[in-house]
Amino acid sequence: MSEARRYQQLRAHLSYLKLGDAAEALPRILDAARAENLSLTAALERLLEIEVNATEARRLTSRLRFACLPEPWTMADFDFAAQPGVDAKLINDLASLRFLDDAANVLFVGPPGVGKTMLAVALARGAVEAGHRVYFTTAADLAARCHKAALEGRWHTCMRFFAGPKLLVIDELGYLPLPGDGASALFQVINQRYLKSSTILTTNVGIADWATAFGDATVAAAMLDRLLHRATVVGIDGPSYRLRNHQATAETMRKAVAAHVS
Incomplete structure (x- = not known):
């Protein structure tokens, strides 16, 4: 040849x-x-x-593509110096993704704008890059999707979908009111994943206020029982990232206008 x-x-x-x-x-x-x-x-x-x-x-x-992350944030994008309310050592330990091996959960709790979603997305991005299957959703979208699936007779299919990813990120819990069966649907998803896969949840509602926020003390207690069994709770109480960015933009514009006038 x-x-x-x-x-x-x-x-x-x-x-x-x-x-x-x-x-x-x-x-x-x-x-x-x-x-x-x-x-x-x-x-x-x-x-x-x-x-x-x-x-x-x-x-x-x-x-x-499957993960549906809202932004391409990584841990390098988070400015720890600008957010003193965040324990950098704890976040860096979470970034090792050891919590995935234990099917443990992570809860980011704090007021709007302090970086909860950025940290959740950064951890999710790290998990994707490490080869894990990840999915991101908001609490409101998850509840709406479950409600629609129940009406269309696809409840079990919907539960299997949310049970599947190695890491599920549920963002903005407490920002919008959940529909009538929203808290129950959220509990069912968390229950499906309990001790099997990890969930990251961001919320502006303090854990002590969940019963009031969801209007059902029993469901809230059951949800917290499963979430907190193996969990790292990260409380963030610092300046707003968004407000800081707005202030920086406003200051830049002010200086530009002043320079133009002079």
């Missing part, structure tokens, strides 16, 4: 095995093997590394 035919057949084999990135990189790797005097093993490892990296990139894109 001629070298040209062997080369074409090798590319055909790679394409048949759906190793498209390796097939595309083959000419470049062969050139490098000749120029750098690579061994057969080294050249093959370099070729397959390209395919592995491309495959992982596609899988990461797929996991991010």
Whole structure:
């Protein structure tokens, strides 16, 4: 068999095995093997590394698409110096994702604008990049989706969906009133995940006020019992991130106007 035919057949084999990135990189790797005097093993490892990296990139894109994260925030985006109400050591420990191994939960509790959602999304992004299946939703959207599923006879399918991800992020609990059966639906989701998978929950409602906020002391107590059994509660009581940004923008505009006038 001629070298040209062997080369074409090798590319055909790679394409048949759906190793498209390796097939595309083959000419470049062969050139490098000749120029750098690579061994057969080294050249093959370099070729397959390209395919592995491309495959992982596609899988990461797929996991991010499924996760529905509202922003591309990572832990590096959070300014601990500007938010003294956050325990940096505790957050960095959570960023190790050890809590996922224990099916433990994380609750971020504090007033609006202090960075609860940013931290939740950053942890979720880290979990996605580590290869875990993650899903983000707001409490209001979760309740509405469960309510619709119940009306359409898809309740069990809906529960399986929310039970599936390794990490479920439920944002903005307490910001909007839940529909009549919203608290019950939220409890059912948390109960499905109990001791099996982790949940991150952000809320502006203090734990002691859950019974009043949800209008059902029994459901609130049962929900908290499961959430807090294995949980890290992060209370944040500091300046508003959003207000700080607005103030910085206003100050920049004020200086620009003053400079223009002068």
